[in-house]
Amino acid sequence: MKPFTYHRASTLTDRPAGATIIAGGTNLLDLMKHEVMTPKALVDITALDLNRIEAHGDGLRIGALVRNSDLAADPVIRRDYPLLSRALLAGASGQLRNMATTGGNLMQRTRCPYFYDTRMPCNKREPGSGCAAIGGVNRNHAILGASPACIATYPGDMAVALRALDAEVEIESPAPRQVPLSEFYRLPADTPDVETVMRPGEIITAVLLPAPAGGQQRYRKVRDRASYAFALVSVAAIIGMENNRIAHAALAFGGVAAKPWRDPGAEALLIGQEPSDTLFGRAADLILQSAGGYGGNDFKIPLLRRTLIATLRDATGMEATA
């Protein structure tokens, strides 16, 4: 690890210019040990008063320092936003969820192995150096929204649920601004080093949830082992049924792009229809219309299709297939 200065912030603005924020440290310290991130100054924000979950209009305001474990176990979240609890509980481990914060979780970096390996070319780590994953080992890489500069995925689970829940991110900039989750992450294009709309010096203060969506909520995560592994593909689904027809649908996908993926066209296709495998297959076709694999991750295309169909069968009350 490269040397750094350490400062513990006592107010939101008590942050030295240029200092990198550390919260739970579970992603940043890992990257600093690999010298993928080499901040000269750290500002520890854990003493700030950002750890409450409180009412906000018809919804909730989740402070940026609320730990993943506390958020998943919160009685109101469990009752009104079960999708969020489920996504959090599907991520990392008991130890890490106790440390990981809401803000840090949103900002976690990709798990592309070449991003972690400072001897390899990587446009995200070192703009202009190339992308070792294209033509390399790319099992965990993107099938949607990738670019010739970078095919990395956003690896987190929580943000996938937040995308389906239409959450917003509250940022202190220094004037507060709110960014819908749909606009928070950026696709790589030719600047994969720019991952979000966050500007230097800004800090996430909260995540805002709208009124509870109701319906059936599911988070289905497919991974290489049953627990404690990142998603190969995940699906967050909120489905409302009326008279055996789909009245409301929100679907977000993890592990497949540089941001939680959502396709309004596929949701519109489901509305007003009776659930059936044919219908679900058509929705999958629409979502996967622009999908492409890079060799090692080709399997994610049929995997996303099957995972979506299984999730929709479950959420619409169709009998699950074996």
Add this chain to the structure above:
Amino acid sequence: MQISLSVNGTSHELTLDPRTTLLDALRQHLGLTGTKKGCDHGQCGACTVLLDGRRVSACLTLACMVQDQPVTTIEGLGTPEALSPLQQQFLDHDGFQCGYCTPGQICSATAMLKEIAAGWPSHASADLTGPIALTHAEIAERMSGNLCRCAAYANIVDAIRQAAGAQGDAA
């Protein structure tokens, strides 16, 4: 920098580089080598300690960030003369082979049983708001952050279930 750490009920004043993790502070500066270093990257759970009673990975924690929170290590849970209930059950059930992961397993399980008592659901819970049965699947899921290279998992789960029963949280 000057750092004060409260470990197993004793305060310590240390002069440490800000880069020092809680794990290295415990092992190298306080001589508390019960806490183990497996991966040093948050992936194995060998370094699990209790921070304010909650389980965390000491390898991804900076010592300077936890100065106001009490730390409990395996040495603070029990002694050879007075084992904690979980320590006793790990012995009784052969919950280890080489023993390298064991301090992390026991610290993790100690906090995990409190999480169950507090009603925290897990990925394995069918119902997010219902009572939690201490099934094999629940324990395995909740302990997935602690890897065991010797694969003593079956006995680890038995030890934990027995200890939970002994505390009144029957299986």
